[in-house]
Amino acid sequence: MLSQCGGGSPTAPQTITVVESTPVTTTPPTQTQIPGPATQPEVAPPTTPPVPAIPGTASVSVNVLGDTGWCGSPALGPIARLFERFDGEILLAGDLAYPSGTIEEFRNCFEPHFGRFKSRMRASPGNHDYVASPTADSYFNYFGDRAGPNRLGYYSFRAGEWTIFMLNSSVPIGRHSAQLAYVRDVMQQRPTRCTAAVLHHPFDSSGVNGPSPFLRDMWELIYNLNGDVVIAGHDHLYERHAPVDASQRRDDVRGIRQFTVGTGGAPLYNRVRAALNSELFIATYGMLRLKLDPASYEWQFMDMNGNVLDRGLNVCH
Numbered sequence: 001m002l003s004q005c006g007g008g009s010p011t012a013p014q015t016i017t018v019v020e021s022t023p024v025t026t027t028p029p030t031q032t033q034i035p036g037p038a039t040q041p042e043v044a045p046p047t048t049p050p051v052p053a054i055p056g057t058a059s060v061s062v063n064v065l066g067d068t069g070w071c072g073s074p075a076l077g078p079i080a081r082l083f084e085r086f087d088g089e090i091l092l093a094g095d096l097a098y099p100s101g102t103i104e105e106f107r108n109c110f111e112p113h114f115g116r117f118k119s120r121m122r123a124s125p126g127n128h129d130y131v132a133s134p135t136a137d138s139y140f141n142y143f144g145d146r147a148g149p150n151r152l153g154y155y156s157f158r159a160g161e162w163t164i165f166m167l168n169s170s171v172p173i174g175r176h177s178a179q180l181a182y183v184r185d186v187m188q189q190r191p192t193r194c195t196a197a198v199l200h201h202p203f204d205s206s207g208v209n210g211p212s213p214f215l216r217d218m219w220e221l222i223y224n225l226n227g228d229v230v231i232a233g234h235d236h237l238y239e240r241h242a243p244v245d246a247s248q249r250r251d252d253v254r255g256i257r258q259f260t261v262g263t264g265g266a267p268l269y270n271r272v273r274a275a276l277n278s279e280l281f282i283a284t285y286g287m288l289r290l291k292l293d294p295a296s297y298e299w300q301f302m303d304m305n306g307n308v309l310d311r312g313l314n315v316c317h
Contacts, residue, residue, distance in 0.1 A: 059294070060160035061086070065287040066093030066126065066200060066233020068264025069110035075265040075285035076113040078304035082287055083117050085306065089159065090117055091166070093233035094126025094200030096139065098266060101129035103138040110142075122157065123147045124166040126200035126233060136170075154179050156186050161294040163192045167199035167218070175217040183218065187225040193295060194316035196229040197222060202260045204248060206275040207235025220246035223256055226317040229297065231288065233262035236269045238286065238301050240310060242277040250277055254317055259299070261288045280310055 063086055068076065083090060097105035114121075123146050129139040140151045148155030153168030165183060173179050187195065201212040203219050212234075222230070223245050243255025262269075268283045286303040301310040 058160050059291055060162075061088035061289060061291045062091055062159060062164075063088055063287050063289050064091040064093060064198060064231050064259075065261050065264040066124075067095045067236050067262035067266040068092070068114070069095075069097040069105065070265045070267070071098070071105070071109040073265035073285075075263075075304050079264060079285065079287060080113040080117075082302070082304065082306060083114070083120075086289060088120075088289075090121045091164070091198045091231070092121060092123045092264075093198050093231060093261060094124050094169075095128040095233060095262075095266065096123065096126065097142075098128055100131040101136060101138055102132045103141065106138055106142040118143070118146060121146045122164070122166050122198075124198050124200060125153045125168055125170055127170050130170050152179075154182065156183075158192075160292050161192060162194045162196060162292045163187070163190070165195070165197040167197055169199045169201040169212070169215065173199075173218050174214060180218055180221060184221055184225070187222070187227070191225075194292065194297065195222070195225075195227040196231065196290075196292075196297075197227065198231045200232060201234050202232035202239075203230065203258055204241065204244075204275045204277070205232075205235045205237075205260055206239055206271045206273055206278050206281055207237050207260070207262075207269045208272050209235045210273060211275070216246050219256065223254065226254065227256055228314070228316050229257050229259070229290075231259045231261060233260065233264075235260055236262040236266045236283075237271070238263050238280075238282040238284070238288070238310070239275070239278055240280045240299075240301075240312075241275065242279050243314075244277050248276055257314060259288055259301075261301070263287065282309055284309070 097110050123143045125136050125139050130136045132138055140147050156163055156165045203215045204211040239260040241258040242250050243252055243257045245251045245255055263286050271281050284303050289300045291298040296315045298313045300308050302308050
């Protein structure tokens with residue numbers, strides 16, 4: 001059963017840049033739209049002091065985005081150049097060949113720019129990857145082992161000292177699902193201090209697709225087992241959220257921080273609502289780069305030209 005759909009119509013996207021730093025509010029307004037374009041923001045300072053390195057352990061960096069593979073997008077070439085410029089694995093947060101996830105769309109709209117990086121990729125599917133086939137055949141055929149085992153669309157791997165989950169929010173993911181049981185088993189049986197998850201749908205968003213309440217059980221599980229970061233796509237924007245629990249209450253001690261990075265080339269979205277714990281909203285193409293240290297993480301969101309628009313640091317739980 002597929003989750004709710006999102007994404008624009010297959011017309012040529014326009015590049016816009018909209019930036020707003022959002023204070024926390026208990027009564028978010030609806031249908032609030034930011035005028036644009038706005039000037040480039042100043043880079044935010046780290047949110048916590050630097051964390052000393054742990055002797056004998058290594059740091060790794062990963063690059064994350066979703067909602068790419070849109071034929072004719074002006075972002076595809078520049079983002080490919082970012083992949084050339086920055087090392088590390090590339091984590092894909094779904095909707096990777098528009099509009100229907102056919103094999104022709106993967107070959108024509110994804111492969112020409114990104115195919116040469118496939119050996120660095122870890123893919124997670126989005127709802128558009130299931131349009132042409134209820135089992136996302138073209139997606140799994142294209143990515144092969146880069147999409148995980150058994151054509152489930154969810155799996156995990158180690159990145160340095162971190163556990164990274166690549167989840168599938170277009171198949172059952174709730175309390176009694178096999179996917180939730182898998183995440184619970186990995187986190188309990190092979191725990192690491194730091195944990196992140198990548199999936200397509202955001203738990204909350206200021207974009208047109210809004211929140212995804214069906215993710216509450218998964219969020220609660222990861223929160224209870226001391227997970228740190230969740231990265232999503234689906235809304236074509238960049239948004240950083242404050243750490244929260246499964247009831248969307250801010251929790252700076254144990255809460256999970258969400259990034260939405262649907263900025264890989266599909267037409268950009270403006271803000272249409274105020275997500276309760278949104279800290280920063282930017283509508284521009286680009287990618288999120290995470291430096292994963294053994295006890296902390298640093299983030300940089302850079303536009304498609306490599307300009308850093310947001311950065312910070314947090315300690316793992």
